[in-house]
Amino acid sequence: MADDMAKSRVTGRPRSETSRGAILDATFRHLVERGYDALAMEAVAKAAGTGKTTIYRWWRSRAELAVDAFFHATEAELGFPATGSAKGDFRAQILELAALLRGERGRALAAMLGGARNDPELARALGEKWLEPRRQWGFQRMNRAKAEGELRPHVEPETALSLLYGPLYAPLLFGGEVPLASAVEAYLNLASIGIFADGSA
Amino acid sequence: MADDMAKSRVTGRPRSETSRGAILDATFRHLVERGYDALAMEAVAKAAGTGKTTIYRWWRSRAELAVDAFFHATEAELGFPATGSAKGDFRAQILELAALLRGERGRALAAMLGGARNDPELARALGEKWLEPRRQWGFQRMNRAKAEGELRPHVEPETALSLLYGPLYAPLLFGGEVPLASAVEAYLNLASIGIFADGSA
Amino acid sequence: MADDMAKSRVTGRPRSETSRGAILDATFRHLVERGYDALAMEAVAKAAGTGKTTIYRWWRSRAELAVDAFFHATEAELGFPATGSAKGDFRAQILELAALLRGERGRALAAMLGGARNDPELARALGEKWLEPRRQWGFQRMNRAKAEGELRPHVEPETALSLLYGPLYAPLLFGGEVPLASAVEAYLNLASIGIFADGSA
Amino acid sequence: MADDMAKSRVTGRPRSETSRGAILDATFRHLVERGYDALAMEAVAKAAGTGKTTIYRWWRSRAELAVDAFFHATEAELGFPATGSAKGDFRAQILELAALLRGERGRALAAMLGGARNDPELARALGEKWLEPRRQWGFQRMNRAKAEGELRPHVEPETALSLLYGPLYAPLLFGGEVPLASAVEAYLNLASIGIFADGSA
DNA sequence: GACTAAACGAGACGGTACGTCATGTCTTGGG
DNA sequence: CCCAAGACATGACGTACCGTCTCGTTTAGTC
Secondary structure, X not given: OHHHHHOOOOOOOOOOHHHHHHHHHHHHHHHHHHXXXXXXXXXXXXXXXXXXXXXXXXXXXXXXHHHHHHHHHHOOOOOOOOOOOHHHHHHHHHHHHHHHHHOHHHHHHHHHHHHHOOOHHHHHHHHHHHHHHHHHHHHHHHHHHHHXXXXXXXXXXXXXXXXHHHHHHHHHHOOOOOOOHHHHHHHHHHHHXXXXXXXXX | OHHHHHOOOOOXXXXXXXXXXXXXXXXXXXHHHHOXXXXXXXXXXXXXXXXXXXXXXXXOOHHHHHHHHHHHHHOOOOOOOOOOOHHHHHHHHHHHHHHHHHOHHHHHHHHHHHHHOOXXXXXXXXXXXXXXXXXXXXXXXXXXXXXXXXXXXXXXXXXXXXXXXXXXXXXXXXXXOOOOHHHHHHHHHHHHHHHEOOOOO | OHHHHHOOOOOOOOOOHHHHHHHHHHHHHHHHHHOOOOOOHHHHHHHHOOOHHHHHHHOOOHHHHHHHHHHHHHOOOOOOOOOOOHHHHHHHHHHHHHHHHHOHHHHHHHHHHHHHOOOHHHHHHHHHHHHHHHHHHHHHHHHXXXXXXXXXXXXXXXXXXXXXXXXXXXXXXXXOOOOOXXXXXXXXXXXXXXXXXXXXX | XXXXXXXXXXXXXXXXXXXXXXXXXXHHHHHHHHOOOOOOHHHHHHHHOOOHXXXXXXXXXXXXXXXXXXXXXXXXXXXXOOOOOHHHHHHHHHHHHHHHHHOHHHHHHHHHHHHHOOOHHHHXXXXXXXXXXXXXXXXXXXXXXXXXXXXXXXXXXXXXXXXXXXXXXXXXXXXXXXXXXXXXXXXXXXXXXXXXXXXXX
16 A cells, blocks of 8 residues: 555655565564554654654554554465365365464454554555455355355355354454364354355264 | 442542543543544543542543443343243344444444453453353353253354354454344354254244 | 631530641651652641541641641740840850751751742741741840940841841752851851941951 | 753754743743742643643753753843952942842742752752852852952851851742842941951941 | 755654642541 | 541643654665
């Protein structure tokens, strides 16, 4: 998002990639270690060895910075699997997601998800960069599944998705940990019964 | 929580119920209108016509105050239904909960749930006063259902509960609205198939 | 001053002399140990084991309380000497005063004298109870001396008094110590030359 | 004192002289109008149109600020005269000082002198910036006078100085006004008799 | 090689809110 | 009617960050 504005300048000193990296790294570290609320721009600037100006020049807000830092650390690490069946694809994707959320990046994402409730801009940024792509993929995969007869009759994609992903995210709201792989498998089994034509655990 | 300390003092000027009410009301209003992050003690004190001291005398932190204010406005409004079947009980309870969350009190709770991610004390307070009682009831009801053969074989209560409640809460994380009653019914139907022995929608 | 109001009550619980003493003692201790600015009513009440109400009932202000406490501890300790000559009387009185000011009571008085600059009421109270009686005596003694020809010609009593007492008090303004007896004697000798007919040191 | 630190910084936004002046002026006004005790940093900040941070950045305490404000308003206004004789020099200097103390700056100084009794840091600051330079000059001038035979025999400079300046400052302790020029002349005449070889009024 | 122009670090700026402290007043129950 | 206890509204304290601003200093590219 921030990079978009770098499009066409021709003259003047070019943006320092060193600073950019240092800022994103420092932001990510603070996010993981102290959470979103305690993410102080001044602390980031000091840790990154830059001036606050440089941060504000390239990121409009703490929210954008945090989201950018998260993706800087996470980028392209989450694929969208293709196992052959919708049930297998979702299971694989959700288990992979659970694993990621349980790690360092999970703490960062959780911190931001919390902040998002009180920071509309963060909510927007997160929705756009994280949630939406996943939702897109989910919808398409689920629609394809429906078309190919993999779903039980009368199952709406939206409903199915909320059942598959809700139990994974919800614990983050209460300060809880992301469920372990075994727990994820357990609820996926239960959910699959209602969703997939071949729902047998 | 704050009231606990009022137990048995005999001497000195008694606590002003007027101030207590004004503070809780002002807190709730700010919570609903501006969210938890923007809930400034100074603003609450001014709105309530009290001093900050009086707030800090009775509530140890913003977190406790917010939670107390929420319950002051919500108190005893949520019963735990008894329809005759576990499936009916959970359906009724969850629909009632969804209705509450969609209203003003829902905005307050959502604001706090967001704050909880970045404020361990708020997470603790919320867990203790909101989540835990509900979890208690849920566990007991689910265990009873299991004992009475209302669950499908091999269904763990914990798993079932996460499947029933997760899709309800999760949208709050992304700044989304609580699902409408129809959407709640839809996912409950799907979830019930995997959980309850008589899961037919 | 405060006691004046105790004149004629007849009914109700009588004033507690225990509290009165405890309050005055605690006030004096605080005055000596921490100074006038740091003389907190709340600390005095706690140290005296009384309520703040009791203090405010009997003393209108911190200033009155402090002055009262000072005289409670000092009372009637300063006589007005009569050596036979004006020069001898003043010398004796000033040396006695210097000795007092160098002790514990001096620290209390010094603390109040400082506070007086910023607390008109304290200035008034101090002036009335401390300064004025001394000035009275000084004027009278000096006038008598003049009448009896003990002063050099054209010496105004007011001028003479300021010369005798000024060098004693002035150091208090700058946080300094009251001059030692030898220093006092030295300046008195010098001053006497200009003031008294028999001014020879 | 605050300025000392401004010595050699090269980087960053330079200190705002506008703010500095506004703060010192506002401080001086409050000092004159309300005294040292009532000199609230917040009020100064508001009156000066600055943030409190800016004050605390440049002055370590209320005491330093007050002293600085006083000198900002007074600076270099007090010379050390040279009339030819020690007696003349001191007379001139003391009369000039009395005139200053009777004005607005005198009220400010008096307020601070009072505060100094209860604020060791203020006492230190005042001593260092006001009292000490004057004492220095006094000592040197008096020592020279002694060397040049202008003093009566056996007159110690320290004693002489306390006799000359004490009567000027002492009234400030009791909330009184600085003596008028005529009163100052009167006591100087008396004091001179004991001090100076040519002490004849 | 000088010139132009933007990014850079540093850090001061006016603010807002923090949680604490003491003020002087009030409101109880008990002596 | 006094007393202790202590809650009350008020207002200043000194601190931490906010997001903006103003410096002098790089660091390119173009003339």
